[in-house]
Amino acid sequence: MAKVLKEEDLIKNGKRCDGRGFEDLRPIIVKAGVLKQASGSAYVEWGRNKVYAAVYGPHEVFPKHMTNNYKALINARYIMAPFSGLDDHSRSGPNRRSIEISKVAKHVFENVVLTNLFPKTMIDVHMEVMQSDGGTRVASITAASVALADAGIPMRDLVCGVSVGKVAGELLLDLDKYEDNLGGSDVPMIFAPRNGDLLLYQMDGMLSKDEVERAYDMALGACKKIRVLQENALKEKYKEVFEKIKGGENGNNQGSY
Amino acid sequence: MAIIKEVTEAFVKDLVKNGKRQDSRDFSSYREIRVEKGIIQNDEGSALVQLGDTKVLCGIKFDLMVPFPDRPDEAVVMVGAEFSPMAHPDFEPGPPREDSIELARVVDRAIRSADCIDSSTLPRTEEKVMAIFIDLHILDNCGNLIDAASLAAMAALKNAQVPKINGEGKIIREDFSGPLALKRSAVVCSFEKIAGRMVVDATEEESTASDGRMSIGVTDDGLVCCGQKSGAAGFSKQELLDLIDLTFEKSKSLFKAIE
Numbered sequence: 102m103a104k105v106l107k108e109e110d111l112i113k114n115g116k117r118c119d120g121r122g123f124e125d126l127r128p129i130i131v132k133a134g135v136l137k138q139a140s141g142s143a144y145v146e147w148g149r150n151k152v153y154a155a156v157y158g159p160h161e162v163f164p165k166h167m168t169n170n171y172k173a174l175i176n177a178r179y180i181m182a183p184f185s186g187l188d189d190h191s192r193s194g195p196n197r198r199s200i201e202i203s204k205v206a207k208h209v210f211e212n213v214v215l216t217n218l219f220p221k222t223m224i225d226v227h228m229e230v231m232q233s234d235g236g237t238r239v240a241s242i243t244a245a246s247v248a249l250a251d252a253g254i255p256m257r258d259l260v261c262g263v264s265v266g267k268v269a270g271e272l273l274l275d276l277d278k279y280e281d282n283l284g285g286s287d288v289p290m291i292f293a294p295r296n297g298d299l300l301l302y303q304m305d306g307m308l309s310k311d312e313v314e315r316a317y318d319m320a321l322g323a324c325k326k327i328r329v330l331q332e333n334a335l336k337e338k339y340k341e342v343f344e345k346i347k348g349g350e351n352g353n354n355q356g357s358y
Numbered sequence: 359m360a361i362i363k364e365v366t367e368a369f370v371k372d373l374v375k376n377g378k379r380q381d382s383r384d385f386s387s388y389r390e391i392r393v394e395k396g397i398i399q400n401d402e403g404s405a406l407v408q409l410g411d412t413k414v415l416c417g418i419k420f421d422l423m424v425p426f427p428d429r430p431d432e433a434v435v436m437v438g439a440e441f442s443p444m445a446h447p448d449f450e451p452g453p454p455r456e457d458s459i460e461l462a463r464v465v466d467r468a469i470r471s472a473d474c475i476d477s478s479t480l481p482r483t484e485e486k487v488m489a490i491f492i493d494l495h496i497l498d499n500c501g502n503l504i505d506a507a508s509l510a511a512m513a514a515l516k517n518a519q520v521p522k523i524n525g526e527g528k529i530i531r532e533d534f535s536g537p538l539a540l541k542r543s544a545v546v547c548s549f550e551k552i553a554g555r556m557v558v559d560a561t562e563e564e565s566t567a568s569d570g571r572m573s574i575g576v577t578d579d580g581l582v583c584c585g586q587k588s589g590a591a592g593f594s595k596q597e598l599l600d601l602i603d604l605t606f607e608k609s610k611s612l613f614k615a616i617e
Binding site for chain 2: 136137138139142149151153154155157160178180182183184185186187188189190193194195225227229231232233234
């Protein structure tokens with residue numbers, strides 16, 4: 102990759118530097134049930150982003166005094182591995198950015214999870230970025246939503262999202278790292294695709310009202326596609342479980358206990 | 359939950375006393391080992407190791423650093439282990455706990471005392487030498503993290519590319535001078551002492567029933583390079599020597615897995 106890219110270089114002949122059109126997503130792979138210890142888990146590869154999500158619970162609340170008698174608490178944790186970025190080795194653990202993202206991610210899940218079904222409990226949602234390339238928070242929340250479904254936690258919808266940004270005067274869907282860093286603005290959004298509710302909205306840079314509306318429509322359109330991938334990942338996992346059970350009936354259940 | 363732990367412990371001990379294991383392995387067999395190198399592109403070297411269901415991801419980043427005063431020409435090696443709460447219900451977020459510090463230090467000792475990394479071939483500036491950050495992320499803890507982590511670290515080192523340094527004494531990311539030169543490889547084998555018997559590559563349930571653990575690191579040229587005993591159980595001299603023999607035998611397949 103060239104080191105001295107400029108904003109103007111990111112769009113050439115109506116194409117972006119990785120060959121995508123303005124409203125194209127990067128290739129996305131979603132897998133459900135990738136970790137054994139967790140109640141539910143998922144892995145998402147989104148362009149060069151690589152993200153794991155794991156869900157534990159509902160379980161007893163810790164610390165105890167936080168207990169809510171009417172609903173489950175949600176504890177979201179978003180974190181980036183020290184080797185995840187292209188820049189220097191960073192310190193492991195949360196920083197100001199990741200703490201903020203954890204907070205808004207928690208609010209997303211509080212919206213869709215039927216927390217009133219599990220009073221006096223807590224649901225942990227862990228999201229870890231192993232490799233980052235722009236749009237890690239939307240990739241993480243997309244993964245976490247699959248992990249929650251994989252954990253069997255009832256939800257109103259499978260949430261997912263994408264960011265839209267303005268680069269060299271054009272609105273682009275799903276910004277990568279270069280577009281995010283050099284571009285004028287970046288708007289990550291998370292939706293409940295079934296009713297179009299906006300559950301996460303963060304924005305930096307300047308857009309007109311018209312552009313905000315277009316960004317919303319672009320993102321929601323893309324989310325409907327991402328949601329299909331999420332559903333397929335969950336179906337795929339249960340297909341495997343089904344095969345395993347079928348194998349078990351033939352007395353071939355070694356190693357399961 | 360305490361009762362489940364007790365039941366599991368009794369169950370595992372009972373099996374071991376009868377010469378059996380939950381997953382019908384014998385006492386000196388590893389679970390299936392899968393190693394994927396270079397799965398992260400943004401760092402300088404990486405590997406995902408799966409030991410049965412245990413998953414450890416290792417990423418390597420190079421940096422420039424002032425060397426330790428007593429070793430002015432040697433690269434600085436730093437091993438960190440992140441016991442992600444994603445990996446196990448008992449793992450909590452926060453600063454590293456004793457288990458993760460122990461794991462990182464055992465892996466560090468194996469690599470350092472085996473003198474794996476050939477510092478003389480690494481680029482440096484006038485006052486700074488290369489620092490190699492080896493970060494171990496535990497993604498799924500289904501037992502025997504030390505072996506999985508040491509395999510991941512060694513596989514990632516074998517996968518590592520050395521970045522170039524520019525005229526201002528800064529690292530140029532994504533521009534490499536070639537693979538990291540290694541003098542030799544080292545891996546660690548861990549044994550859990552359960553009901554007086556030695557069990558290799560214990561699962562998470564088996565380690566709850568363990569009285570003590572012995573980890574032995576060996577190099578691919580036949581030397582013992584690190585050891586760590588953990589837990590209350592004692593080990594006799596004969597037991598230790600037998601375990602070293604077993605480690606050499608078992609390490610052959612481990613070295614092959616990370617080739």
